Amino acid sequence: xxxxxxxxxxxxxxxxxxxxxxxxxxxxxxxxxxxxxxxxxxxxxxxxxxxxxxxxxxxxxxxxxxxxxxxxxxxxxxxxxxxxxxxxxxxxxxxxxxxxxxxxxxxxxxxxxxxxxxxxxxxxxxxxxxxxxxxxxxxxxxxxxxxxxxxxxxxxxxxxxxxxxxxxxxxxxxxxxxxxxxxxxxxxxxxxxxxxxxxxxxxxxxxxxxxxxxxxxxxxxxxxxxxxxxxxxxxxxxxxxxxxxxxxxxxxxxxxxxxxxxxxxxxxxxxxxxxxxxxxxxxxxxxxxxxxxxxxxxxxxxxxxxxxxxxxxxxxxxxxxxxxxxxxxxxxxxxxxx
Numbered sequence: 001x002x003x004x005x006x007x008x009x010x011x012x013x014x015x016x017x018x019x020x021x022x023x024x025x026x027x028x029x030x031x032x033x034x035x036x037x038x039x040x041x042x043x044x045x046x047x048x049x050x051x052x053x054x055x056x057x058x059x060x061x062x063x064x065x066x067x068x069x070x071x072x073x074x075x076x077x078x079x080x081x082x083x084x085x086x087x088x089x090x091x092x093x094x095x096x097x098x099x100x101x102x103x104x105x106x107x108x109x110x111x112x113x114x115x116x117x118x119x120x121x122x123x124x125x126x127x128x129x130x131x132x133x134x135x136x137x138x139x140x141x142x143x144x145x146x147x148x149x150x151x152x153x154x155x156x157x158x159x160x161x162x163x164x165x166x167x168x169x170x171x172x173x174x175x176x177x178x179x180x181x182x183x184x185x186x187x188x189x190x191x192x193x194x195x196x197x198x199x200x201x202x203x204x205x206x207x208x209x210x211x212x213x214x215x216x217x218x219x220x221x222x223x224x225x226x227x228x229x230x231x232x233x234x235x236x237x238x239x240x241x242x243x244x245x246x247x248x249x250x251x252x253x254x255x256x257x258x259x260x261x262x263x264x265x266x267x268x269x270x271x272x273x274x275x276x277x278x279x280x281x282x283x284x285x286x287x288x289x290x291x292x293x294x295x296x297x298x299x300x301x302x303x304x305x306x307x308x309x310x311x312x313x314x315x316x317x318x319x320x321x322x323x324x325x326x327x328x329x330x331x332x333x334x335x336x337x338x
Contacts, residue, residue: 001302002327003304003320004314004315004316005305006306007197007315007317009317010318012200019239019240023232024232025233028229028230028231033231033235035235035236036231040053043193043242047182049209050209051210052206053208053218054231055206059088060224060226062083062134062166063092063096064207064217066096066132066164067095067098068213068217068220070098070131073097074099074128075100075121075130075131076132076133076134077111078102078103079105079136080104081105081109083168084134085100108144132161135152135188136166137169137170138169138176141278141279143172143177146177149187152187164190165185165188165191166192167184169197169278170184171193172249172252173278174246175250189213190208192206192208195237197317198249198252198279204238245318249279252316252320253278255279255325256281259314259325259328266329268288269283269284269285270285281314281315282312284310284311285307285312287310291312297331303327303328
């Protein structure tokens with residue numbers, strides 16, 4: 001299969017599987033899985049934080065961050081398109097009793113500080129207490145600049161807010177900006193890193209912050225049923241991903257640009273309304289094209305993609321190369337010519 005649905009569909013390479021198979025194991029609930037401990041120590045040092053926690057998913061890591069930073073009745077500010085608001089089943093509200101206050105994302109994915117300021121609640125018992133600002137980088141494939149993140153940090157300091165980063169694809173952002181990941185992490189009180197997207201691990205995310213925050217998050221992880229036993233098998237994959245699969249993200253970005261260029265050559269497909277900054281390509285599709293029929297036909301020919309009523313989202317990753325893209329373009333042209 002050629003799978004453009006997401007970068008979450010990547011498969012572990014042979015070397016990653018070997019690292020997993022050879023991992024030293026222990027019981028992580030007791031704190032004695034050496035491979036988990038090594039990953040958490042490496043991750044905290046690598047990203048410039050005091051502590052790290054290995055979690056089952058980015059959704060879990062974001063939920064732990066919100067619940068560790070906020071109390072019941074608190075509020076967090078985020079983007080209308082933020083993953084931890086829109087795509088995580090309302091976990092913060094349902095499980096943490098934390099009220100989200102979404103703000104419309106600007107065209108570049110950022111949040112307007114004037115709008116954020118107006119959304120901060122007054123210190124009045126009628127209102128939820130505005131406690132935290134959550135940003136996402138990348139968001140919809142777009143990259144928030146270092147200058148914007150610095151301003152966000154200043155905004156939070158001026159308004160006594162905690163600043164959290166949903167860094168599911170933070171390494172895509174770092175590679176696109178041409179900087180070390182610490183140039184991004186330096187602005188945030190806490191941060192998540194997904195290991196199972198472009199970095200290619202089969203499962204897992206990291207939550208990063210100071211020691212007290214991580215200790216609280218670890219307790220909440222247990223409360224939510226997230227205590228793991230011989231998790232070193234999975235942590236070894238995450239460690240391999242961080243050490244070996246970062247620089248190659250540039251290939252995904254190049255392939256995404258190539259994909260966008262090739263799609264623009266196919267009648268009825270247009271990516272010009274969207275910037276391709278990293279590994280996600282959005283496509284407007286002419287109304288005359290039956291997207292459901294197209295998706296079904298492509299799937300029958302071994303190509304998977306995500307479509308909506310008016311367009312498509314395609315994601316490049318380590319299991320997609322230019323030949324995969326050429327195969328997709330050929331299949332689109334064949335479908336249109338039938």
